[in-house]
Amino acid sequence: MAEAQSTGGASGKMVIRNIGLLLSGDLERPILDADTIVVDNGRIAAVGKAKSLDASGAKVEVDVKGTVIAPGLIDSHVHPVFGDWTPRQSQLNWIDSFLNGGVTTMISAGEVHLPGRPRDVLGVKALAITAQRAFDAFRPGGMKVHAGAPVIEKGMVEEDFKELAAAGVKLLGEVGLGGVKTGDEAKRMVGWARKYGIQSTIHTGGPSIPGSGLIDKDVVLEADADVIGHINGGHTALPLDQIRCLCEQCKRAIEIVHNGNEKAALFAMRTARELGELNRVILGTDSPAGSGVQPLGILRMIAMLSSLGDVPAEQAFCFATGNTARMRKLDSGLIEVGLAADFVQLDKAQHSAGKDMLESVRMGDIPGLGMVIIDGQIRCGRSRNTPPAETVAEAKSH
Numbered sequence: 001m002a003e004a005q006s007t008g009g010a011s012g013k014m015v016i017r018n019i020g021l022l023l024s025g026d027l028e029r030p031i032l033d034a035d036t037i038v039v040d041n042g043r044i045a046a047v048g049k050a051k052s053l054d055a056s057g058a059k060v061e062v063d064v065k066g067t068v069i070a071p072g073l074i075d076s077h078v079h080p081v082f083g084d085w086t087p088r089q090s091q092l093n094w095i096d097s098f099l100n101g102g103v104t105t106m107i108s109a110g111e112v113h114l115p116g117r118p119r120d121v122l123g124v125k126a127l128a129i130t131a132q133r134a135f136d137a138f139r140p141g142g143m144k145v146h147a148g149a150p151v152i153e154k155g156m157v158e159e160d161f162k163e164l165a166a167a168g169v170k171l172l173g174e175v176g177l178g179g180v181k182t183g184d185e186a187k188r189m190v191g192w193a194r195k196y197g198i199q200s201t202i203h204t205g206g207p208s209i210p211g212s213g214l215i216d217k218d219v220v221l222e223a224d225a226d227v228i229g230h231i232n233g234g235h236t237a238l239p240l241d242q243i244r245c246l247c248e249q250c251k252r253a254i255e256i257v258h259n260g261n262e263k264a265a266l267f268a269m270r271t272a273r274e275l276g277e278l279n280r281v282i283l284g285t286d287s288p289a290g291s292g293v294q295p296l297g298i299l300r301m302i303a304m305l306s307s308l309g310d311v312p313a314e315q316a317f318c319f320a321t322g323n324t325a326r327m328r329k330l331d332s333g334l335i336e337v338g339l340a341a342d343f344v345q346l347d348k349a350q351h352s353a354g355k356d357m358l359e360s361v362r363m364g365d366i367p368g369l370g371m372v373i374i375d376g377q378i379r380c381g382r383s384r385n386t387p388p389a390e391t392v393a394e395a396k397s398h
């Protein structure tokens with residue numbers, strides 16, 4: 001297990017060559033005209049055509065063999081607890097399974113499944129700080145887990161948010177999963193969080209499990225959290241007219257999750273498109289949850305939104321990469337010089353009817369994954385979870 005716990009970036013140079021299709025993560029320009037990426041010390045150092053880049057002196061060379069490189073996928077909505085274990089479904093190594101589904105960064109929407117989760121203010125703060133510290137120091141398979149997301153409870157005061165921020169907490173768990181369920185109370189605490197640089201997400205829709213409650217559009221609008229968490233419900237969605245209203249009136253991120261209502265997911269995405277605001281759409285799994293753990297959940301969302309929602313596949317990939325990275329202020333998710341070298345190598349799955357990876361996704365198939373790189377280090381080869389990619393990348397060390 002020592003290897004799975006390795007942290008930090010690679011030193012030295014890596015060259016990724018023979019890229020057939022380079023997805024950028026940027027909705028404005030989802031496909032880049034480049035076949036080579038040079039990585040130095042875990043960061044993207046150059047992107048372009050092989051003949052115009054200095055690829056000499058590379059310690060590691062990755063031959064992509066004409067297939068696809070995309071930014072590592074980001075799951076905007078997970079519920080980790082401690083380690084690579086989830087008590088919700090008593091499952092081990094779920095984070096490593098997501099790595100094999102192309103996810104390189106996860107954002108906690110609250111460590112809500114901890115058995116006996118504290119509800120008193122001191123306990124809420126202690127848990128958040130502990131989770132932030134623990135996942136900062138422990139990266140299963142290299143996965144970046146941004147955790148330590150306190151679920152706000154009645155009685156919290158401004159000083160609590162100041163203290164959390166000073167301790168390194170950067171996220172609030174889903175507003176509405178704790179004792180704070182009214183718009184005015186939520187608005188006050190979300191405002192304090194924002195004041196100290198803590199980003200917030202609100203639960204949207206019916207209760208997810210016994211103990212949580214309904215959060216309707218009026219509460220979401222009044223609370224004004226940074227992310228309209230699972231706008232398609234987790235699982236129970238609001239009526240579609242309320243979802244439209246949220247897309248139109250709340251200018252925050254529109255988060256669509258795997259463990260939600262799929263009809264509502266398509267409706268939210270189409271409404272964002274009508275508004276010309278697809279850049280607000282971000283994706284999560286909302287897992288582990290009652291419906292389990294979905295290692296391929298982000299790839300499945302991309303295929304579902306592209307095929308049933310008629311979105312070009314290269315745009316759907318942006319929902320799970322650049323859109324989320326910008327919204328969450330991450331240093332990854334886009335193919336840009338200076339950002340973290342987090343990549344996935346993809347190809348169409350064997351025997352997909354699509355002629356290439358993008359067409360296969362457009363037809364509703366999920367792609368095969370051949371390699372995951374995080375911070376310039378190869379973290380897995382051919383995925384143990386996706387259908388097999390037709391072609392996988394090969395690496396050579398010098």
Ligand SMILES: [Zn+2]
Nearest residue numbers: 174203208234
């Ligand atoms: Zn929720």
